[in-house]
Amino acid sequence: MKIGQHHTRFAGKPTVRGDAFIMPDVPNFTERHFGHFADHMGHLCRGQTLLYQYLGTSVIPCHEVLHLVQHLHGQLHDPDPRSYAMEHDASRLNYVLLWHVLERRRNKPGWTKWVIMLEGLNRTLWAQKKLHSTSIGLSACEAYRRWADSFGIISPCDTFAEAGDEQALQLESLVKSIVAGEALTVGTLPPSREHLMALLRTAFDPGRCGDVYSPENSSLTSSLLPEDLRLNSLAASELLRPATDPALAVALGAMLREVCNEL
Numbered sequence: 001m002k003i004g005q006h007h008t009r010f011a012g013k014p015t016v017r018g019d020a021f022i023m024p025d026v027p028n029f030t031e032r033h034f035g036h037f038a039d040h041m042g043h044l045c046r047g048q049t050l051l052y053q054y055l056g057t058s059v060i061p062c063h064e065v066l067h068l069v070q071h072l073h074g075q076l077h078d079p080d081p082r083s084y085a086m087e088h089d090a091s092r093l094n095y096v097l098l099w100h101v102l103e104r105r106r107n108k109p110g111w112t113k114w115v116i117m118l119e120g121l122n123r124t125l126w127a128q129k130k131l132h133s134t135s136i137g138l139s140a141c142e143a144y145r146r147w148a149d150s151f152g153i154i155s156p157c158d159t160f161a162e163a164g165d166e167q168a169l170q171l172e173s174l175v176k177s178i179v180a181g182e183a184l185t186v187g188t189l190p191p192s193r194e195h196l197m198a199l200l201r202t203a204f205d206p207g208r209c210g211d212v213y214s215p216e217n218s219s220l221t222s223s224l225l226p227e228d229l230r231l232n233s234l235a236a237s238e239l240l241r242p243a244t245d246p247a248l249a250v251a252l253g254a255m256l257r258e259v260c261n262e263l
């Protein structure tokens with residue numbers, strides 16, 4: 001989408017110089033751009049839009065690179081009209097891969113990577129809430145669970161199609177966000193290199209070939225994915241679980257008492 005001459009969205013687009021990846025022109029955003037995100041995304045301030053965009057500029061390339069690797073793998077065919085198996089793999093790895101990219105970049109200040117990851121989880125929670133509130137809420141959630149828990153092998157395409165074309169598109173975007181966030185609720189946190197490697201091996205094993213939804217590919221995927229990286233309804237509830245570590249509250253209480261005594 002363009003406002004004036006500046007893009008607000010990501011897009012893959014063939015150009016005269018070859019394929020291009022168009023990114024939002026964030027440094028040149030004006031009041032109209034921030035107004036657009038306030039109206040369409042409910043952003044409450046400019047900072048929220050900037051963080052939203054910062055996460056996008058970091059995580060969307062991770063997603064697209066995974067699609068490129070799928071293309072190079074070249075053995076898998078996804079006959080689903082919306083390529084749900086391919087979208088699953090690229091999305092499931094999103095934040096796990098992003099974490100390892102951020103670790104290498106050594107951003108300043110050091111807490112940058114935590115803020116970006118937190119924004120990722122916020123986006124997942126927002127998408128979870130949205131999924132429940134769609135016109136086919138319950139069946140959408142069930143179709144999502146089957147898709148995520150089968151490592152993308154059981155496509156939600158037919159269920160989502162019942163909501164109509166426009167909402168099916170929105171549902172696709174929501175479930176991609178959710179599966180990316182849920183992938184951070186299993187295995188080690190932050191995700192270890194072994195975690196990343198296990199997901200990469202499952203997604204890109206040379207033995208996966210032909211129709212990605214075939215029983216052979218399904219059982220191969222199931223045997224490749226380590227038990228501790230499997231998703232299920234517990235992964236979803238992990239995202240909503242309140243923090244149980246009381247250390248922060250204790251430290252905050254002590255600091256407030258100290259400050260009060262000094263006043």
Ligand SMILES: [Zn+2]
Pocket residue numbers: 063067087090
């Ligand atoms: Zn994709």
